[in-house]
Amino acid sequence: MVRVMGVVNLTPDSFSDGGRFLAPDAALAHARALVAAGADILDLGAESTRPGATPVSADDEIARLVPLIEAIRAESAVTISVDTMKSQVARAAMAAGADIWNDVTALGFSDESPATAAELGCGVVLMHMQGEPRTMQAHPSYDDVVAEVAAFLNVRAEVAMAAGVARDKIWLDPGIGFGKRLEHNLALLAHMDLLVALGFPVLLGVSRKRFIAALDPAAEPAEARGPGSLAAALAGVQAGVAALRVHDVAETVQALKVWAAISRAR
Numbered sequence: 117m118v119r120v121m122g123v124v125n126l127t128p129d130s131f132s133d134g135g136r137f138l139a140p141d142a143a144l145a146h147a148r149a150l151v152a153a154g155a156d157i158l159d160l161g162a163e164s165t166r167p168g169a170t171p172v173s174a175d176d177e178i179a180r181l182v183p184l185i186e187a188i189r190a191e192s193a194v195t196i197s198v199d200t201m202k203s204q205v206a207r208a209a210m211a212a213g214a215d216i217w218n219d220v221t222a223l224g225f226s227d228e229s230p231a232t233a234a235e236l237g238c239g240v241v242l243m244h245m246q247g248e249p250r251t252m253q254a255h256p257s258y259d260d261v262v263a264e265v266a267a268f269l270n271v272r273a274e275v276a277m278a279a280g281v282a283r284d285k286i287w288l289d290p291g292i293g294f295g296k297r298l299e300h301n302l303a304l305l306a307h308m309d310l311l312v313a314l315g316f317p318v319l320l321g322v323s324r325k326r327f328i329a330a331l332d333p334a335a336e337p338a339e340a341r342g343p344g345s346l347a348a349a350l351a352g353v354q355a356g357v358a359a360l361r362v363h364d365v366a367e368t369v370q371a372l373k374v375w376a377a378i379s380r381a382r
């Protein structure tokens with residue numbers, strides 16, 4: 117069964133929900149609602165990766181994340197993922213009860229990241245990004261985006277394992293929208309099976325992303341991208357992805373139930 121990772125934002129300026137969940141109580145209520153809707157994993161993020169977003173210090177990230185992780189852990193065994201580039205933040209989050217380090221820099225932000233991931237023994241999501249968040253959408257360019265993303269993820273998995281991360285802790289993610297134009301995102305979605313073939317579980321994040329609005333100008337604001345998000349998610353499911361990072365958990369769970377029933381009837 118494909119796992120559903122629900123997004124809980126603790127940022128004032130993330131892509132899609134404008135920081136509605138910054139307040140700790142609101143974030144906890146949102147986390148509870150996502151679990152009730154069927155999320156298998158919660159992805160907590162305290163630093164936006166949006167182009168032009170203000171950087172957040174490690175101390176601020178920790179101050180936002182740790183109380184929420186502790187509060188969720190006190191009442192639920194749900195898998196908790198933390199979306200951060202910083203090894204200090206990952207360390208504090210795992211100590212508070214988180215399970216997965218979701219790193220949009222694929223453990224590349226600092227030299228100590230791979231060894232920290234190995235020491236923590238947590239799950240690790242290695243995501244592809246061309247460039248850095250601030251400037252990544254300025255000039256994305258590839259000769260063969262699918263081959264280049266696959267090669268990058270393979271190398272990062274090797275780096276992680278060389279540092280001591282266990283093979284079965286590694287997840288790969290193509291990083292839809294991270295230094296990619298519409299045609300790059302579509303090529304990756306159309307050939308997701310080639311990433312699945314690398315032999316690691318693949319996490320796919322298409323929820324509410326801008327490429328949906330590039331295909332349908334009516335998909336503004338980001339909350340209006342639910343149907344397009346489901347269409348792209350199911351393309352990934354058909355190719356064999358293991359998990360989906362989504363904002364609309366209930367809708368995704370329903371789509372997956374229908375998809376699974378049709379697959380069983382085949």
Ligand code: HH2
Pocket residue numbers: 123125129130131132133161164165166199218219220241243289291292319320321322361
């Ligand atoms: N997308 C965003 C953030 N983190 N992590 C992974 N592994 N894969 C993704 O596709 C991914 C991610 C999107 O950016 P953000 O500013 O966090 O917006 P939101 O959290 O609302 O999706």
